[in-house]
Amino acid sequence: MRQKVIKEILAAIQSSQSFFLTSHINPDGDSIACETAMALFLERLGKKKYVIANRDGVPEIYKFLPKAGRIIKTSRVKGYFDVALILDASDQERSGNIIDLKKQAGKVIVIDHHLSAVPFGDLNYLDRESASCAEQVYNLIMAKFGEVTKAEAISIYAGIVTETNKFQEANTNPAALRTAALLVEAGVIPTAICKQIYEQNCLEQIKLLGEVLSGVELKLGGKVAALTVTRKILRETGATLEHCEGTINFARSIKGVRVAVLFREQDDGFKISLRSKDDTNVNQVAVKFGGGGHQRAAGFFLRGSGAAVRKKVLAEIKTILNK
Ligand code: 5GP
Ligand code: MN
Numbered sequence: 001m002r003q004k005v006i007k008e009i010l011a012a013i014q015s016s017q018s019f020f021l022t023s024h025i026n027p028d029g030d031s032i033a034c035e036t037a038m039a040l041f042l043e044r045l046g047k048k049k050y051v052i053a054n055r056d057g058v059p060e061i062y063k064f065l066p067k068a069g070r071i072i073k074t075s076r077v078k079g080y081f082d083v084a085l086i087l088d089a090s091d092q093e094r095s096g097n098i099i100d101l102k103k104q105a106g107k108v109i110v111i112d113h114h115l116s117a118v119p120f121g122d123l124n125y126l127d128r129e130s131a132s133c134a135e136q137v138y139n140l141i142m143a144k145f146g147e148v149t150k151a152e153a154i155s156i157y158a159g160i161v162t163e164t165n166k167f168q169e170a171n172t173n174p175a176a177l178r179t180a181a182l183l184v185e186a187g188v189i190p191t192a193i194c195k196q197i198y199e200q201n202c203l204e205q206i207k208l209l210g211e212v213l214s215g216v217e218l219k220l221g222g223k224v225a226a227l228t229v230t231r232k233i234l235r236e237t238g239a240t241l242e243h244c245e246g247t248i249n250f251a252r253s254i255k256g257v258r259v260a261v262l263f264r265e266q267d268d269g270f271k272i273s274l275r276s277k278d279d280t281n282v283n284q285v286a287v288k289f290g291g292g293g294h295q296r297a298a299g300f301f302l303r304g305s306g307a308a309v310r311k312k313v314l315a316e317i318k319t320i321l322n323k
Contacts, residue, residue, distance in 0.1 A: 005125045006143045012107050012123060013042070016082035019050035020105060024089040025096045026271075027054050028245070029162025029197065032062040032071070033134040034087035034111070037155040039067040041141050044149065053077050055096035059242045064196045065158055066151040074098065082106045086121060088133035090114035090292045111136050115283045116292030131176035134159025138179055150187035157183045157193055165249065166194070170296055208239035212247055218254070224317055225251035226310070228263045241271075248273050259317050263310065269303035272313060285316045 013019075021038055023031030035052050042050050057073040077098050084105035089095035090112055101108050101120075110121030113130040130136055134156045141148050148156065160180050164172045167180070184190060211233045217226045229244050244264060252260035252275045259280055262273040272289075274282035276296045283298040289312075291300020302309045 002125070002127065002139075003143075005123060006140055008123050009109055009111075009125060009140060010144055012083055012109060013045065013047070016106070017047065017049055018081045018083070019047060020077065020081040020084040020099055021050060021052040021087065022084070022089070022095055022098055023054055023087045024094045025055045026241075027056060027058065027062075029059075029062055030132045030134055030159045031088045032058055032065055032068060033132070033155045033159025033162070034137050035071060036065045036067040037134060037137045037141070037152050037159070038085060038087060039070055040149065040152045040155065041137070041144075044145070044152075051077055051079075051081070053098050055098060059245070060202075061197050061200060062158065065155050067155075077104075080104050080106075084108045086110045086112075087137070088112055088114075090116045091118040092120045094292070111140075114292060115294050116287055116298075129173070129175075131171040131173055132159045132163035134163070135176065135179050138183075148183065148186050153183040153186035153188045154193065157188045157190070158197065161190070161193060162197065165246075166198075171294070202239075202243070204237050204239040205243035207237040208233065208243050209247055209250075211237055212244070213250055216251055216254075218257070219314055220318055220321065222254075222256045223258045223321055224314065225254050225257045225260045226263070226314075227251050227260070228265070228306070230265045248275050251275075252277055258321060261313060261317065263306070263313075265306070266301070269301060270306070270309045271299065271301050272309075273297075273299045274317075280320055282317075282320070284320055285313070288316055289313075 021035050023035055052071045053074050055075050058068050058071050086095050108121040110124045113127050113133045115128055117126045127136055138156045160176050164176055212227050212229055219226055248260050248262040258277055260275045264271040276282045281295045283293050283295055286293050286298035286300045289300040289302055293299055
């Protein structure tokens with residue numbers, strides 16, 4: 001099944017000349033990794049005509065990745081593309097709708113690894129067991145060339161290391177570790193990548209972390225830890241939403257906590273992130289509110305006031321904790 005779809009995707013790429021690449025809104029390490037590795041792959045195939053566009057900008061910490069400079073931030077791209085490659089976006093809405101997939105693309109190829117993945121492409125390479133989407137791009141490259149270049153390896157490694165949270169999360173499986181080892185053999189220096197991603201924090205981010213963590217609250221008898229990023233905190237610390245990345249893990253790390261929740265205040269509601277420490281399926285909560293993700297990491301947006309949103313979300317978390 002996997003080999004068949006990989007073959008079909010390679011054939012579609014090979015017979016096409018122009019490409020549109022995107023990932024999901026608020027792109028993360030895996031998103032940027034997939035896009036940059038795919039861009040390098042296309043170039044290696046001699047395919048020079050491609051546009052990479054995301055609705056939101058490339059987070060500062062991923063700008064070192066090769067070809068990251070090719071990624072544009074826009075909500076709309078005009079023109080027609082032989083192939084649209086949608087990477088790491090579990091559904092069409094999540095991909096930001098930057099082009100009209102029906103009118104502006106000859107063929108839509110979806111590559112994704114989310115539990116909530118929807119096969120909305122003409123070709124769908126979905127692998128819910130894959131720790132990262134970057135590994136799926138790796139499999140594509142390996143199926144074609146049998147080896148990866150150092151630049152491709154750097155991107156893919158960045159995808160794996162961020163998506164597994166430095167090989168700490170439950171998605172860290174033999175395939176992810178094996179691929180990582182092969183990428184190191186291809187020239188990746190793990191400590192150099194980790195330095196780029198995790199050791200270049202700006203002062204604003206650390207101040208934000210301090211403010212947000214000092215407001216941590218335990219709920220549901222200590223099984224849930226809640227954090228809130230208000231617009232006021234962002235204003236006062238000078239940090240931006242992208243600086244919240246990873247903050248939620250501190251809440252989850254508290255002894256006895258099974259689920260951590262982070263509320264990020266937006267104009268008309270809250271962006272909510274969920275993380276679970278055990279097998280609790282937080283994706284179920286996210287899907288209930290129109291979002292998605294993985295069993296242990298999921299997210300969604302909820303309109304409403306702080307109090308109302310917190311009440312609804314905590315009630316839903318309570319339900320899954322009792323399952
Ligand atoms: P985060 O909490 O870091 O934003 O996201 C955690 C996981 O949930 C990621 O895999 C992300 O792609 C997914 N996710 C976050 N927000 C949404 C959302 O609004 N919709 C969907 N479908 N997935 C989301
Ligand atoms: Mn992602």
